[in-house]
Amino acid sequence: MNETPILHARGLSHQYDNGLGCLDIDLDIYPGEVLCIVGESGSGKSTLLNTLAGRLEPSRGRLRFCDRHGQWHDLAGIDPAERRLLARREWGHVYQNPRDGLRMTVSAGANISERLMALGERHYATLRATAAAWLERVEIDPARLDDPPSAFSGGMQQRLQIARNLVTSPSLVFMDEPTGGLDVSVQARFLDLLRRLVREHRLAVLMVTHDLGVARLLAHRTVVMRQGRIVEAGLTDQILDDPQHAYTQLLVSSIVQA
Numbered sequence: 001m002n003e004t005p006i007l008h009a010r011g012l013s014h015q016y017d018n019g020l021g022c023l024d025i026d027l028d029i030y031p032g033e034v035l036c037i038v039g040e041s042g043s044g045k046s047t048l049l050n051t052l053a054g055r056l057e058p059s060r061g062r063l064r065f066c067d068r069h070g071q072w073h074d075l076a077g078i079d080p081a082e083r084r085l086l087a088r089r090e091w092g093h094v095y096q097n098p099r100d101g102l103r104m105t106v107s108a109g110a111n112i113s114e115r116l117m118a119l120g121e122r123h124y125a126t127l128r129a130t131a132a133a134w135l136e137r138v139e140i141d142p143a144r145l146d147d148p149p150s151a152f153s154g155g156m157q158q159r160l161q162i163a164r165n166l167v168t169s170p171s172l173v174f175m176d177e178p179t180g181g182l183d184v185s186v187q188a189r190f191l192d193l194l195r196r197l198v199r200e201h202r203l204a205v206l207m208v209t210h211d212l213g214v215a216r217l218l219a220h221r222t223v224v225m226r227q228g229r230i231v232e233a234g235l236t237d238q239i240l241d242d243p244q245h246a247y248t249q250l251l252v253s254s255i256v257q258a
């Protein structure tokens, strides 16, 4: 694995007014790896993801991102315009609910083209051809380029979110429970596709999931959260097969018994 992380957090916290949130997080993510954040409901997974993605301002701590040119950016206290530019160029964000990540009333093609246009691509034929190629890559018939996402199934909408994000070749993609709304067979196909794209594009993926099966299938490393803190972190197989922390043992055994 590459020794230089793409995202580097130390002592990172985001606390809401009621004191809850995520606390004292040390985390590195490397190019080409999938890192899953697991834990029970309310353990702070989404807060951590959104803080790492710069959507929530850190209350304390250090957060740095290394862009594709090897230049480091301090994300804590970054100028909002610079953060937006980084988000457009370097990051993707896939949501559990496709309605949060797609524009439901415009065509699939327009959904994919939008990020390209934001980076300056204006040539209509190029935009259409690129969008069609990406639909194919996420296993959607390119003949459906002009259909709105509302005409797609849940699994297709998640794959369209992936295409919309990956079209600009981001280096880091944040995913919040992307398989949450999918039934089991659709989920398996989605995870297969994701695994292939991660490999082909050397993507770093930071994924929140409450499903340890998803972590097992996809994640190189897993971190376990409880009450806003990381209680255990390591290689996914190690965490799931030989959990050290009592809370992780409980989490894993509750799945095995279910």
Ligand SMILES: Nc1ncnc2c1ncn2[C@@H]1O[C@H](COP(=O)(O)OP(=O)(O)OP(=O)(O)O)[C@@H](O)[C@H]1O
Binding pocket: 016, 017, 018, 020, 021, 039, 040, 041, 042, 043, 044, 045, 046, 047, 048, 210
């Ligand atoms: N805007 C907010 N204001 C105050 N407290 C909040 C806010 N958002 C979340 N919290 C609290 O912070 C804690 C962590 O919430 P968070 O949504 O990060 O957990 P989670 O692990 O992602 O949960 P879930 O799996 O249910 O989505 C919870 O106790 C939650 O009630």
